[in-house]
Amino acid sequence: MLRQPPRAMMFDAAANSVQAPCRSDRLSDLSEYPFPRLHALLADVTPQANVAPSILTIGEPQNEPPPILTNTLAAAQPLAWAKYPPTAGTPAFRASVAGWLGRRFDLPHGFIDADKTILPVCGTREALYQLAQLVVPAKKAGGRPVVLIPNPFYAVYQGAAVMAGAEPVFLDGTKETGYLPDLDAVPEEVWERTALFYLCTPANPQGAVASLDYLKRALVLARRHGFTIAFDECYGELWHDTPPAGGLDAALALGGDKPLSNLLSFHSLSKRSSAAGLRSGFVVGDPDLIVGFTRLRAYSLAGMPLPVLDAATALWADDAHVAINRAYYRANVDAAQAVLDGRLGFYRPDAGFFLWLDVTGVAANGAEATKRLWREGAIKVLPGAYLTQPHADGHNPGDHYIRIALVQDADNVARSMERLARILT
Ligand SMILES: Cc1ncc(COP(=O)(O)O)c(C=O)c1O
Numbered sequence: 001m002l003r004q005p006p007r008a009m010m011f012d013a014a015a016n017s018v019q020a021p022c023r024s025d026r027l028s029d030l031s032e033y034p035f036p037r038l039h040a041l042l043a044d045v046t047p048q049a050n051v052a053p054s055i056l057t058i059g060e061p062q063n064e065p066p067p068i069l070t071n072t073l074a075a076a077q078p079l080a081w082a083k084y085p086p087t088a089g090t091p092a093f094r095a096s097v098a099g100w101l102g103r104r105f106d107l108p109h110g111f112i113d114a115d116k117t118i119l120p121v122c123g124t125r126e127a128l129y130q131l132a133q134l135v136v137p138a139k140k141a142g143g144r145p146v147v148l149i150p151n152p153f154y155a156v157y158q159g160a161a162v163m164a165g166a167e168p169v170f171l172d173g174t175k176e177t178g179y180l181p182d183l184d185a186v187p188e189e190v191w192e193r194t195a196l197f198y199l200c201t202p203a204n205p206q207g208a209v210a211s212l213d214y215l216k217r218a219l220v221l222a223r224r225h226g227f228t229i230a231f232d233e234c235y236g237e238l239w240h241d242t243p244p245a246g247g248l249d250a251a252l253a254l255g256g257d258k259p260l261s262n263l264l265s266f267h268s269l270s271k272r273s274s275a276a277g278l279r280s281g282f283v284v285g286d287p288d289l290i291v292g293f294t295r296l297r298a299y300s301l302a303g304m305p306l307p308v309l310d311a312a313t314a315l316w317a318d319d320a321h322v323a324i325n326r327a328y329y330r331a332n333v334d335a336a337q338a339v340l341d342g343r344l345g346f347y348r349p350d351a352g353f354f355l356w357l358d359v360t361g362v363a364a365n366g367a368e369a370t371k372r373l374w375r376e377g378a379i380k381v382l383p384g385a386y387l388t389q390p391h392a393d394g395h396n397p398g399d400h401y402i403r404i405a406l407v408q409d410a411d412n413v414a415r416s417m418e419r420l421a422r423i424l425t
Contacts, residue, residue, distance in 0.1 A: 029162045033155055034386040038370070045371050047378035054379045054416035056404045059204065059354065061274035063328055063409070066321035069275055072314045076307030085303035087294055089120035089282075093304075096313040097267075097282050103319070104237075105248045112248075116287040117260060119294055120304045120312070124234055124266040124281040127293075129156050131264065132164035132196060134289070134296050135228045141192040148190075148197040150181045152205055152356075152387035152398050154232065157198040166195060170389040172397050175345075179208035179356075183217055194227040202235040202244055205387060205403040206356045207349020209239075215250035222262040228289060234268040234281070235352035237322050238329050244351055248284070260286045264293075271353075272322055273315045280304060280312045329353045332406040332413045339417040344424060355404040356384070362424045366402045369424060373402075377419040 032040075038057060047053060088094075091114075098114035101107060112118070121127035136145050147161035151170035161168040169190055171181030180203065186194075199218055201210040210218075215231070222229040231247030247265040268281035283293065297303075304312070315321075333348060336355060340346040345358030363369035366383035373379040384401025391397075404420075406413050 024163070026162050026165065030159055034382060037386050038380075038382055041367060041370060041383070042374050042380070045375050048375055049378045049419070051378050051419070054377075054408065054412065054419070056406070056408070056416065057380050057382045058407075059271070059405045060276050060407060061271060061325075062407045063274050063325070065274045065278075066315070066318070066324075068314045068318055068321065069273065069278065069311050072311040073307055076310060080306040080310075083306055085306050085309065087119075087298045087303045088115075089118075089304060090306070090309050090313070091115070093120055093309045093313045093316075094118045096316040097284070100316040100319075101248065101284060104243070105246060105252070107248065107252060111252065111259070112284065113287070117284055117290055119283045119290050119297070120309065121266075121281050121283055121297075122302065122304050122308075123270065123276075123279040124232065124268045124283075125156050126301060127281065127283055128154070128198065128230065128232060128266060129160040129163075130296065130301065131228070131230055131293070132160035132166065133300075134292050136161075136164040136166045136195045138165075140195050141189075143193050145195040146190055146193040148181070148186070148194055149389075150198065150200055150203065151389050152384065152401075153198070153389070154200060154204055155387070158389070161196070167193075168389075169194075173203060173206060173208065174397050179203055179206035180210055180214065183214075183221065191221060191225045194225055196227055197222065197229045198232060199229060200232040201246075202233075202239070202349070202351035204235060204352065205354040205384075205401075207235075207352045207354055209244040209350040212245040212249055212253060215245055215247060216253055219247070219250045219254060219263055227262065228286075229263050231263065231265040233265055234271055236267070237272040238326055238353060239351040240326075240330050240333060240348065241350075251285075258286075260284075261288075262286060264289055269312060269315055272325065274325060275315065278308060278311065280308055280315075328409070329406065331410040332408070335410040335413040336404075336406055336417050339414065339421050343421060353406045355406065357402050357404060358400055359402060359424060360400045365399045369402050373420060373423055376423045377416075379416055379420055379423075381420075 094114040097118050098112045145166045146169045147166040149157045149170050151172045173179045233246050247263045251259045264283050264285035270276035359369040370383045382403040384398030385396050388398030
């Protein structure tokens, strides 16, 4: 019988010389994502408090999604899981979304053509990322195209801009600017090179809501300078007093033959329906952009599974569970306000579930506050600087902030805010 030599003897060093695989130069322009950075910051910090940890970092709902979700998923026909879903979703999904948009933004009949302006996406995160691939050209106005990003920002915007080869230009949203980008601060030369503007309203993390006038101005600028404006509205259902205006309100108010031109609005079930794990959202807007987006997605990303489309169809048709969610987050903000009013720069966010607290005077910076809160109170928060881009001179507008996600219930919020206030005084 022929015997094979032992495996180790077969190693041929020359044939197996290893050169590291090349990779995109652009990746090195991306800083570490906020959550691994936080993990590294707290790696050597052990909570001393004898209490259950309070994790207030990630904006992930902690309350159960409505039974509509689980019931619809459970009712799915087994064959629905066997099928590849169409990129454009189902007519029922698009009709349900169009119905919700009509109710939510009080749109006249026919303003939204469900089949031409709505595209399902598996969570808005991937669609926000992919949008840059669609709309960033090689050059604009003779130079490197720009992607405008609010500062602080959702990290995905930066990843999208950098990997699409654009120059990310960060627009501070500070207390002085009403926590939104100052549109007057953008030089004309930058507007001309702008290919895409991500505008998050209600803003993560500051909770600020852009007024209808602001949204109209931003859309007018997009049309004048030939860029796409992406209204990221995933917190738009979690308002506290009045429903925030959205990109579609601006489009309706401006009117015209092509009222949706240059705009895409991103909506998600993740926060609205406590369904971050469902990975379900949609994009609505400019029919030409939707055609391009649909083609690009057919080449790249998976469609939304048919049972998920069915669950999403049912969820967008129901507003009752959203009113319950809204009340849940309002109670959480009330509980935080009862403890923090007048401290740490507390202000009531217009919408959403984040607090953006100023630790000036009580900690050297947000990172130091984060370490103390974890060590002394087993409270995990995110340093503001992990969500902001420093200026060229090194000044970082997020340095003195921490972000807190009020996703636990009101009793837990009250307890953790009392602990937090004791530590940061
Ligand atoms: C500002 C912002 N945009 C978009 C998303 C993405 O949401 P999803 O992909 O769950 O729809 C998030 C999630 O936290 C967010 O904070």
